[in-house]
Amino acid sequence: MDVTQVSFDMTYMASVVLVTYVIIKLFDKLNGRKVIKSYVKQIVAVLVNIILGYVFLTFNWIEGKSLIVSGLSSILAYDYFLKPLLEFLNMGYKKNV
Numbered sequence: 001m002d003v004t005q006v007s008f009d010m011t012y013m014a015s016v017v018l019v020t021y022v023i024i025k026l027f028d029k030l031n032g033r034k035v036i037k038s039y040v041k042q043i044v045a046v047l048v049n050i051i052l053g054y055v056f057l058t059f060n061w062i063e064g065k066s067l068i069v070s071g072l073s074s075i076l077a078y079d080y081f082l083k084p085l086l087e088f089l090n091m092g093y094k095k096n097v
Contacts, residue, residue, distance in 0.1 A: 007069045008070050008073060009066045012052065012061075012062050012066070012071070013070050013073055013077060015056075016045075016049055016070075016075075017074050017082060019048050021078070021082075023048065024036065024044055024093060027040070028093050028094055035093075036093065053071060
């Protein structure tokens with residue numbers, strides 16, 4: 001078995017990124033013209049990781065070691081790959097102007 005198959009779970013990573021993005025985007029819409037604070041986005045990301053981690057572990061869809069690595073990697077994947085793409089497509093979050 002390949003090391004990346006043991007260490008990463010792409011389904012979990014994609015789920016965390018997608019759910020976090022949708023929740024923060026919903027907060028963004030509900031917040032009106034005000035910008036969401038960075039720490040709120042981080043709290044949402046951590047809570048989504050915990051909740052989805054519990055679900056994935058409960059149904060034995062992921063191993064504990066993969067959960068930790070994939071959870072941290074999902075945040076990095078969003079920050080360094082998806083976020084610049086979303087900003088380029090003008091689909092990112094509101095910014096201070």
